[in-house]
Amino acid sequence: MGGTPRLWCVGHIMIFTMSHSPYLSIIFVNYQSAWALSLALQSLFSLELEWHLFEVIIINNDKREQRVLEHLATLFPLRIFQNNQNSGFGQGANSALLFAQGEVLGFLNPDIRWREANIGKIVEFFRKQPTPTILGLPLLTSEGEHDPLSYGEAPNLLTLLQNNLLPLGLPRKNTLRRPLDWVSGGALFVPKASFSFLGGFDKNFFLYFEDVDLCLRAKKLGINITLSSFGGITHAGGKSFSSRALQKRHFYMSQNRYYKIHRPVLEWHILRFFHRFFSFV
Numbered sequence: 001m002g003g004t005p006r007l008w009c010v011g012h013i014m015i016f017t018m019s020h021s022p023y024l025s026i027i028f029v030n031y032q033s034a035w036a037l038s039l040a041l042q043s044l045f046s047l048e049l050e051w052h053l054f055e056v057i058i059i060n061n062d063k064r065e066q067r068v069l070e071h072l073a074t075l076f077p078l079r080i081f082q083n084n085q086n087s088g089f090g091q092g093a094n095s096a097l098l099f100a101q102g103e104v105l106g107f108l109n110p111d112i113r114w115r116e117a118n119i120g121k122i123v124e125f126f127r128k129q130p131t132p133t134i135l136g137l138p139l140l141t142s143e144g145e146h147d148p149l150s151y152g153e154a155p156n157l158l159t160l161l162q163n164n165l166l167p168l169g170l171p172r173k174n175t176l177r178r179p180l181d182w183v184s185g186g187a188l189f190v191p192k193a194s195f196s197f198l199g200g201f202d203k204n205f206f207l208y209f210e211d212v213d214l215c216l217r218a219k220k221l222g223i224n225i226t227l228s229s230f231g232g233i234t235h236a237g238g239k240s241f242s243s244r245a246l247q248k249r250h251f252y253m254s255q256n257r258y259y260k261i262h263r264p265v266l267e268w269h270i271l272r273f274f275h276r277f278f279s280f281v
């Protein structure tokens with residue numbers, strides 16, 4: 001591990017530094033999730049002992065939870081960046097490029113739970129890759145089953161109808177086919193050079209669909225998208241919202257932007273009709 005950890009501050013950056021050069025930078029974006037984040041960190045550090053391989057960065061979009069996170073930095077080796085406002089997941093995640101030391105960036109939701117030691121496997125995966133690749137870890141339910149909507153093919157009007165309008169005849173599902181079009185940003189790993197070249201997440205997606213957009217842009221440039229055969233992690237989901245209405249509003253806004261950018265114009269217009277209809281209902 002090497003060296004004695006210590007806490008120091010430069011501007012808005014609070015750093016719990018250790019004398020190592022990590023290969024992997026794990027990044028959490030926090031908003032109203034400090035308690036869930038503390039459990040995620042506990043699960044991570046209780047299983048991962050090769051601290052020389054990784055660092056953990058917290059992008060805090062919630063000033064009200066700053067003191068709680070500073071307390072967590074006395075318990076775990078963290079680097080904390082405090083934003084003055086909630087800039088959304090994508091823009092918050094992008095800011096980690098300013099000081100992430102790892103060759104690979106790993107974006108994790110605060111409400112995940114580490115189930116086994118994965119860091120060494122992730123590092124080995126990227127060291128052996130001949131071409132740039134975005135890697136997703138399987139997101140599992142509390143029952144240990146794959147979340148079928150955390151990876152798959154690019155969303156389109158047909159899948160929208162299947163998952164929302166025809167639940168009886170066409171149950172919610174997503175076939176794990178190869179190659180994939182996207183993997184969830186809840187557990188997404190990407191070489192820092194590739195992430196920087198892509199311009200990071202599109203900051204105009206405040207929340208939702210920024211991972212799909214990133215993967216689709218990456219595929220157009222020849223970057224592979226894959227789901228690991230190891231390292232499933234538990235994902236609780238929805239811990240950053242106290243208002244279901246606000247959550248749905250952000251989802252619709254991001255869904256609208258995704259269809260406008262990546263789908264035929266007719267699909268986009270039909271989607272807008274659905275949004276107006278559901279809002280009226």
